[in-house]
Amino acid sequence: MAQPxxxxxxxxxxxxxxxxxxxxxxxxxxxxxLVRPYERRVYAAALAILRNESDxxxxxxxxxxxxxxxxxxxxxxxxxxxWLIQITVNEALMxxxxxxxxxxxxxxxxxxxxxxYTPRDFADWREIPSEALERxxxxxxxxxxxxxxxxxxxxxxxxxDMEQLNIQETAEALGISIASVKTRLLRARLxxxxxxxxxxxxGWFSRLPFEKGTKPW
Amino acid sequence: MVNQxxxxxxxxxxxxxxxxxxxxxxxxxxxxxxxxxxxxxxKSVLEGTRNVIRLYGDERMIEVPSGFGRxxxxxxxxxxxxxxRWATWSSWMVPVAAMLVMAGGLKVxxxxxxxxxxxxxxxxPGHGIPPDMIVxxxxxxxxxxxxGCPFIHxxxxxxxMTATEAQREGYVPCVRCMRKYLExxxxxxxxxxxxxxxxxxxx
Numbered sequence: 001m002a003q004p005x006x007x008x009x010x011x012x013x014x015x016x017x018x019x020x021x022x023x024x025x026x027x028x029x030x031x032x033x034l035v036r037p038y039e040r041r042v043y044a045a046a047l048a049i050l051r052n053e054s055d056x057x058x059x060x061x062x063x064x065x066x067x068x069x070x071x072x073x074x075x076x077x078x079x080x081x082x083w084l085i086q087i088t089v090n091e092a093l094m095x096x097x098x099x100x101x102x103x104x105x106x107x108x109x110x111x112x113x114x115x116x117y118t119p120r121d122f123a124d125w126r127e128i129p130s131e132a133l134e135r136x137x138x139x140x141x142x143x144x145x146x147x148x149x150x151x152x153x154x155x156x157x158x159x160x161d162m163e164q165l166n167i168q169e170t171a172e173a174l175g176i177s178i179a180s181v182k183t184r185l186l187r188a189r190l191x192x193x194x195x196x197x198x199x200x201x202x203g204w205f206s207r208l209p210f211e212k213g214t215k216p217w
Numbered sequence: 218m219v220n221q222x223x224x225x226x227x228x229x230x231x232x233x234x235x236x237x238x239x240x241x242x243x244x245x246x247x248x249x250x251x252x253x254x255x256x257x258x259x260k261s262v263l264e265g266t267r268n269v270i271r272l273y274g275d276e277r278m279i280e281v282p283s284g285f286g287r288x289x290x291x292x293x294x295x296x297x298x299x300x301x302r303w304a305t306w307s308s309w310m311v312p313v314a315a316m317l318v319m320a321g322g323l324k325v326x327x328x329x330x331x332x333x334x335x336x337x338x339x340x341x342p343g344h345g346i347p348p349d350m351i352v353x354x355x356x357x358x359x360x361x362x363x364x365g366c367p368f369i370h371x372x373x374x375x376x377x378m379t380a381t382e383a384q385r386e387g388y389v390p391c392v393r394c395m396r397k398y399l400e401x402x403x404x405x406x407x408x409x410x411x412x413x414x415x416x417x418x419x420x
Contacts, residue, residue: 032290039286044279053282060285061292068293119230122257125264133277142272143280161273167238186234192273193265 016080023071031068038081039064041163042088048158049092051147059095063088085163089173117187121197145195149188156181157188224248229259233266345399346390348381354388366394 013021019034035042042063047056067074067087074083132138146154159170160181171181224245229252235241236249253260272278352361356374361383368391369375378386390396 032293035289035293036286039289040276040279040281043281043285057282057285057288061289064289064293116227116231118227119258119262121265122261124257125261125268127264128268128272130271130275130277133272133275139278139280142278146273157273161270162278164274167240182235186231189234189237189266189269190230190262192269193262196269197265 017076020071020074020076020080023068024074028068031071034080035064035067035084038084041081042084044158045085045088045163046092048155048162049089049096049151055095056092059092060088063091066091082165082169085159085165086169086173089159093174117190119190120194123197125193125197142196145192148195149191153184153188153191156184157192160185161189224252226252226256226259229253229256230262233259233262236263237266237270345403346380346395348379350380351377352380352383353377354383354386359387359389360391361388361395362391363394363398366391368393 016034019030023031023034039060043056043060046059046063047053050056050059063084067084070087074080133142146157149157155174156170156176159165159173160167165173167178167181167185170185171178174181229249232241232245232249236246241249253263351364353364353366353369353375354361355369355371355376358370360368361378361380362369364377
C-alpha cells in the first residue's frame with residue numbers, strides 16, 4: 001500500500017501503530033485513516049444501545065472525536081479497536097441516560113434475568129453459508145430479529161458476537177459482571193436462534209442460488 | 218459438578234453458549250458431546266446457535282447509513298483537529314495563565330510603587346525616574362516635582378522626599394518638570410547620569 005505522505009521511522013511498527021504514534025505526537029492529519037477500518041463497528045455499537053440511526057451516527061462521531069482528544073491515554077497493550085468501542089459504548093450510554101425514555105427502559109430492564117430460557121424450536125438446522133448475507137432480505141431479517149431483543153440482551157450480543165469484544169471487555173464496557181454477560185449472551189443467542197428458525201422453515205435462508213453444482217454444506 | 222455420564226437437555230442448554238466459547242471444562246464438554254450424538258433436539262439447538270454466532274459475526278451484518286464515512290471524515294477535519302489542539306493547549310496553558318496572573322498580582326502587591334498591571338512599562342507614571350531622586354511635593358496637590366519647578370502649588374507647604382516615597386504616598390509625576398527632566402537625562406546631559414535608566418519598580 002502506498003503511503004507517500006508518511007515517513008515510516010520505525011519499520012517494526014504496523015501501519016496502525018505508526019498512525020497511533022503520530023496521533024499521540026499531535027499529528028492528527030491521518031487520524032481518519034486510523035479509525036476508518038473501525039467506523040462500521042463503532043456505528044453498530046452506538047446503534048445497539050441507542051436504536052436510532054441519527055443518534056447512533058452522532059454518537060459515533062462524538063466517540064471518534066473523544067478518541068482523538070484522548071489518544072495519548074491509549075496504551076499499546078490494549079487493542080485499538082476495543083478501546084474505540086469502549087469509548088463509543090460509554091458515550092452512547094451517557095446519551096441514553098440523558099434521554100427521557102431511559103427511565104422506562106430501565107424499568108423494563110429489571111425483570112426476568114434469572115429464569116431459564118427454553119428453546120422453543122427444534123427444527124433441523126444445518127450450517128447456513130455466509131453467502132446468505134449477500135441477500136438484503138436475509139440481512140434485514142437478521143437485523144429485525146436483533147432489534148426485537150430486549151436491550152440488555154441486544155447490547156451484550158452486539159458487543160460480544162458482532163464487535164468481537166471478549167467476555168471481560170464486554171462486561172467492562174457495559175459496567176456489568178462477567179456472570180451477567182454470560183447469562184445474557186446465552187439467552188440472546190438462544191432467542192435469536194428461535195426467532196430465525198422460522199426463517200429456516202419458511203425458506204428465506206435456504207432459497208439461495210446454489211444450483212450451479214456447488215453445495216455449500 | 219455435572220456428572221459426565223448423564224447430562225440432560227436443560228443442562229446442555231444452560232451451558233451451550235459457554236460450550237461454543239470453549240469455556241467449559243473437559244468433563245462437561247465430553248458429556249455434552251455424547252449428548253449431541255444422541256439428542257437431535259439439542260443438536261438442533263447447537264447448530265442453530267452456531268449459525269447465529271457466525272452470521273451475526275460477519276462484517277456484512279453491519280450496515281452504515283450512506284455517506285457515513287464522508288460525514289465522519291468531514292467532522293474530524295473540521296472540529297477534530299481544532300478540539301485536539303484546544304485540548305493540548307488548554308491542558309498546560311490554563312495553569313500557566315493562572316500562575317502568571319498570580320505572579321503578576323503578587324508583584325503588584327509587593328511593589329513599593331502602585332502600578333497598573335495592565336499598562337505597558339513605558340506608560341507607567343514615573344517610569345525611568347531614579348527611585349532615590351529628591352523630589353518636592355506640596356500639600357493640597359497630587360504631583361511631585363523636580364525642585365524649582367514653576368508649577369508647584371502652595372510652595373509654603375513644600376516637603377522634600379525621594380521619588381519612591383512620593384509615589385508610595387500616592388503622588389504622581391508632574392507632567393511638565395518631570396518629563397523635561399527625564400528627556401534631558403536620557404540625552405545624557407544631566408547629573409542624574411546612568412541612574413535614569415533604572416526603572417522605578419526595578420528594585
